[in-house]
Structures are given as structure tokens and as C-alpha cells.
Amino acid sequence: MIKGAFRLLIGLFGALSLVQASRLWLSPHIAAGVLGVTDLNGTGLATIRADLGGLFTAIGLLMLFGAVRNSRAALTSALVVVASAFAGRIFAAVHDGVTSPQYPPLAIEAITLTLLVFGRQFASKS
Numbered sequence: 001m002i003k004g005a006f007r008l009l010i011g012l013f014g015a016l017s018l019v020q021a022s023r024l025w026l027s028p029h030i031a032a033g034v035l036g037v038t039d040l041n042g043t044g045l046a047t048i049r050a051d052l053g054g055l056f057t058a059i060g061l062l063m064l065f066g067a068v069r070n071s072r073a074a075l076t077s078a079l080v081v082v083a084s085a086f087a088g089r090i091f092a093a094v095h096d097g098v099t100s101p102q103y104p105p106l107a108i109e110a111i112t113l114t115l116l117v118f119g120r121q122f123a124s125k126s
Helices: 002-026 028-034 042-069 072-096 100-122
Strands: none
Touching: 002 028, 002 042, 002 100, 028 042, 042 072, 042 100, 072 100
């Protein structure tokens, strides 16, 4: 029951990550504004699509694959990617200070990491 709940939540978070990736690809200027990235030229929009869109796509696909196939390897891969992003966010918070707009992404990444850590423990080793 618990294992199934974690797999379901991981799959949901993976699907939401793919939704965010599609927003970054299709409307990068809007999605970037929501993420706090402003004043983008053509190169900046391409970077948003490529880097952020690619990041969200990788996370989403790995989480969905890990949830559907109960794959520890896929969940570990997603965990490494999300942990890397979270580490960058923590570094920015320490270096630049934390403002209230930074709380939601920090919380989402912390929740995602927690889901992946526990989901990985429940997943099969193959």
C-alpha cells in the first residue's frame, strides 16, 4: 500500500515535470517569467527551452519510468538530477540570501527529493 502510494506520487510528480517542460518549450517567455527569469532575448529563450526544458524532461521521464517499472536505477538517476538542482538552489540561498519567492521551489524540490529517496528504497534493485 505504501509502496503503491509512493509510486503513484512519483508518477504524478514526473507527469507534472513533463507539463512544466512542455510549458518551457512552447511558451518559454511566460514560463520563464513564472520562474523568475526575465529580460530574455532570443538566446535566452533558447537556453530556457534547452536547459530548463531539458532538465524538466529528464526528471519527468526518469520519474515516470521509475514509477511505472519500479526501477531503482531510474529513480536514483532522477534523484541525482533533482539533488543537483537543489544543491544549486541551496548554494544560491547561502550565497545570495533567501527571498520569499524562493520558498515554493525549495519546498517542491525538497518534497521531490523525499519522494525519490523513499520511493527508491521501495523499488526493486534490478
